[in-house]
Amino acid sequence: MTDTVERAIKGPSEGEHVTWFSMWFLGAVASFGVVFFPMFHHLVVNRNKHFTREAALEEKIAEYLRRQGKKPPMPAGDLREMNAKTWAASIILIIPVFFLMYYLSRDLRSHEAHEDAFLAAAFPQHLFMPQTIPIKKYVLITILTLGLGGVYWLYRLVNVYNAHFEAQWKVDQEVTRLMEEKDTENPCVKKRFVSHGGDVWGFSRKYNIPLEKVLDFSGPINSLGPSPKALQAVQENAKLIRFYPDPNPVDLLEATAAYVGQGVSADNILLGNGSIELIYMITEILHPPFKAVIPVPSFTEYEKAVLRVGGDVIFVQLPFYFNLETATIKKAITDETRIVYICNPHSPSGTLYSRELILDIAEFCQKKGVIVSVDENYIEFAPNGEGATVAGYVKKYENLFVIRSVTKFYGMPGIRFGYAIAAESLIDKLQTVRLPWSINGLAGVATLAAFRDTEFIQNTKSIIAREKAEFARKIMEIGGLHVFPSETNFLLVKITSPKITSTELKEQLAREGLLIRDCCTFVGLDNTYFRVTVRSALDNQRLVDALKEKVKVPDQ
Numbered sequence: 001m002t003d004t005v006e007r008a009i010k011g012p013s014e015g016e017h018v019t020w021f022s023m024w025f026l027g028a029v030a031s032f033g034v035v036f037f038p039m040f041h042h043l044v045v046n047r048n049k050h051f052t053r054e055a056a057l058e059e060k061i062a063e064y065l066r067r068q069g070k071k072p073p074m075p076a077g078d079l080r081e082m083n084a085k086t087w088a089a090s091i092i093l094i095i096p097v098f099f100l101m102y103y104l105s106r107d108l109r110s111h112e113a114h115e116d117a118f119l120a121a122a123f124p125q126h127l128f129m130p131q132t133i134p135i136k137k138y139v140l141i142t143i144l145t146l147g148l149g150g151v152y153w154l155y156r157l158v159n160v161y162n163a164h165f166e167a168q169w170k171v172d173q174e175v176t177r178l179m180e181e182k183d184t185e186n187p188c189v190k191k192r193f194v195s196h197g198g199d200v201w202g203f204s205r206k207y208n209i210p211l212e213k214v215l216d217f218s219g220p221i222n223s224l225g226p227s228p229k230a231l232q233a234v235q236e237n238a239k240l241i242r243f244y245p246d247p248n249p250v251d252l253l254e255a256t257a258a259y260v261g262q263g264v265s266a267d268n269i270l271l272g273n274g275s276i277e278l279i280y281m282i283t284e285i286l287h288p289p290f291k292a293v294i295p296v297p298s299f300t301e302y303e304k305a306v307l308r309v310g311g312d313v314i315f316v317q318l319p320f321y322f323n324l325e326t327a328t329i330k331k332a333i334t335d336e337t338r339i340v341y342i343c344n345p346h347s348p349s350g351t352l353y354s355r356e357l358i359l360d361i362a363e364f365c366q367k368k369g370v371i372v373s374v375d376e377n378y379i380e381f382a383p384n385g386e387g388a389t390v391a392g393y394v395k396k397y398e399n400l401f402v403i404r405s406v407t408k409f410y411g412m413p414g415i416r417f418g419y420a421i422a423a424e425s426l427i428d429k430l431q432t433v434r435l436p437w438s439i440n441g442l443a444g445v446a447t448l449a450a451f452r453d454t455e456f457i458q459n460t461k462s463i464i465a466r467e468k469a470e471f472a473r474k475i476m477e478i479g480g481l482h483v484f485p486s487e488t489n490f491l492l493v494k495i496t497s498p499k500i501t502s503t504e505l506k507e508q509l510a511r512e513g514l515l516i517r518d519c520c521t522f523v524g525l526d527n528t529y530f531r532v533t534v535r536s537a538l539d540n541q542r543l544v545d546a547l548k549e550k551v552k553v554p555d556q
């Protein structure tokens, strides 16, 4: 026999078959069976070809044998052609098992995360749900065991689902119990709509302390006070009060746009009686029933503005360090959502979110026709505020509504001047619900002077940054208190000492003329949090000394 015939008879070596087959099989397991389809297709096609060729060869050999006068063996019978595609497609029957397991695992995980967000919003100290399947690990096990691990995965999946159903019963009972307890335990949550920082008037009356003597750490207003140039402008223009305010204050709109920069023009500016008017205005163009998504804790007035026009609020609990988890927020947005409220820098924590994060949400919401309200009231305090603001993107995202005011950074809460930056189309809609003459003439005059006071702006930035670092360091040194990093002029503090609650602390400090913001009224926080505004070194030291006395647990 020739070499070629010998090789042809033997076919490829066994080793070659094994390598080819195991490589393919590995690929099939790694791809959850998808590669099985071409593998079987290839197998059946080759089988058909092989059998056809073999039948032709048999016929040739039979003829040869007959010529020799010999009887050929019985023919193999009719060749049954297999439809390669149909046979290969039958592999579909096992592929869904893998996908089903994958999706069921993923479903349970996101379902639990969603439930956790709800439970954590209401009861931040409680951990309810069991952990679910670590999907990546199980996929890896399945691949490494060439699919066998899939059986274990299926077993775990069924068990975890059962555990989840059982846990749900217990959680139901526990939630009912906690909700009853919570209402009596934390009555301040009920006060959230009347409680704000900066109630120096009420404080002054209650404790009989003259207004200017109150050491107000509660309202995050620039402790340097208003710009002297703004004060002077108000005095010089007091005579304006005999006129109605200008209904179309072109200079003011242009100056505000120029101040914001970022390519914003006067047509993108809408003025309001403080930013609060704008927060309420934006909900007035929404028609109930609708839902508003609010990552919490956050400024309480967003919720109030939504409820006022008949909308429903969906709270999304922010994690411990208040990072903006865009995936969780996107998940909370449904077809019924009309608005999402983001506060950047975030109040009450002072966290600055990157522009990319906010734009990611804006992009997602634009496709769904959802407005994204971005409250940038504290942006000027943040050293990288210019890099984080989304004011320059209102032309690209017509659903963006950026809110600012001169209340915080310019220290003028009493003048009531706020402004929104938005696309012209959105501003046109808002004009229909706008109250006439809501911005008084003196507010405009003071704002123009303040925007031009570069010395005041520089001083505010440098003094507050310096004092904030010192203040945070000293509070941390006390022990029993955790200060969250802040890009603003305030610090959120968590009481880790069991000695006192934020409500008791506020009460005790008040008797010494020190006013702090008890954060128990924020949805998503509790009575272990309080907020303080950065003031002068002397004032801050007074508060630090008082805190030491009230919070520090004596050494054993």
Ligand SMILES: Cc1ncc(COP(=O)(O)O)c(C=O)c1O
Binding pocket: 273, 274, 275, 276, 277, 299, 343, 347, 375, 377, 404, 405, 406, 407, 413, 417, 418
């Ligand atoms: C985050 C935030 N947004 C808006 C406001 C409303 O401020 P104003 O109406 O004075 O601009 C406040 C006031 O406390 C606030 O903290």
